[in-house]
Amino acid sequence: MIEILITGALNTVQDQGRRGALKWGVGTSGALDDLALSAGNILLGNDAHAAGIEIQVFPFQARFTADCAFAITGADCQALLDDRPLPPWWVQTARAGQILNLRIPQQGAWRASRSYLCLAGGVDVPVVLGSRSTQLRGAFGGLDGRELRNGDRLQTGAASSVARRTNFGLNPPALDLPLMVNDLPAVRVLPAAEYAHYTEAAHHALWNEAWKITPHSNRYGFRLQGTPLDRLAPIETRSHGIVPGVIQVPPNGQPIVQMRDAQPSGGYPKIGVVIAADLWRLGQAPIGSRIRFIKTCWSEAIAAEEQTTRWLADARYLADLHGDRAGGR
Structure with missing residues (x-):
């Protein structure tokens, strides 16, 4: 074709x-x-x-x-x-x-x-x-x-x-479902298993600073650059299951967001996870650009997923309605 x-x-x-x-x-x-x-x-x-x-x-x-x-x-x-x-x-x-x-x-x-x-x-x-x-x-x-x-x-x-x-x-969803912080694209993040093991300064940086997407990013993971996220004490974890959206923090303190080709397991501590409803926003962020993280909760994550589902349902309805009208001409 x-x-x-x-x-x-x-x-x-x-x-x-x-x-x-x-x-x-x-x-x-x-x-x-x-x-x-x-x-x-x-x-x-x-x-x-x-x-x-x-x-x-x-x-x-x-x-x-x-x-x-x-x-x-x-x-x-x-x-x-x-x-x-x-x-x-x-x-x-x-x-x-x-x-x-x-x-x-x-x-x-x-x-x-x-x-x-x-x-x-x-x-x-x-x-x-x-x-x-x-x-x-x-x-x-x-x-x-x-x-x-x-x-x-x-x-x-x-x-x-x-x-x-x-x-x-x-209409692109970026217009219908905008999410920006200080003129930068943003994604909502749930605190993850090892969140409490990080310093107050690390928490402040995670939620209040812009994070640069480095050239070392790809479909496997987006490597970010910003203020290092320091732990309260060394953390040792066994490799365990991870999914797209998980934000891992290697020893250098620079977070990695797992993307769609993410490996199914890893051992770095997890400070957060980008909610499923916002992964597309991160997937469109260009290399070298900056993003912001917004702290969210489970109920807000579910509401965001429902909003995305409604957007798709509305798109199908409009497409079918247009098709029915065009077919009747």
Whole structure:
């Protein structure tokens, strides 16, 4: 359906992730911004678990080898279809032979760094342990367990009737669900098991300082830089289960946030965990940018998850309503 003409390292096929495999030592993987991928699938009428292309290194260029409806969500990457500018978060239709160009994302008030190319029917690659997501460390899933390369061809699954959904788009969740502190993107964090083992100064820094995302960050974990988080006393823990969102603190005091390709176990102390409803926000933060942490509680975390669920439900309702109206014309 499409041929990759130009791509960069780390661009991969991802879906909503590999669930239920942690007991075998297999991480979840999946889109760093799962909300953007979900929105793209909603726009196209795809199955909720359909795979798309996560693009985090630009430029990206692809040729459509057949007529295809598609949507680009996530960061505004100044997309062009041949020479025609395309709005983000909008259903588009390409004809066979047309070329799609995605350029370096524009940076607005909410800085975003990753775009998602969703195709009608989803990217058709083999399902491995219940998911089409690429796991680079294990070299499985996606397209042969690897990053996309120039010359790769990707097929799509069976598409639903999407013609009725053309000329329709969604507001990005960063606009509908904003969360900023002092003009910086923020994520909500629950104190974790070893939180009480850190000094008062460490607690103050965690909640009141901006944390820089260093160049040593990737899909496995975001390494942050700021005031070192000091412990009250040395802590020794055995390796234990961890999940995406967990904030570990190695001996140097610089926190690491586990991301979607996180290993399933680790031994560093845990000072907090980014709530599931906000992981997409962190997943869009560019390398070199700064973020803030907001202390939250369990009930607020549940409320945030419910808010995200409502946003997706509203998006589906609007897409279906538009489709019904378009189909009646």
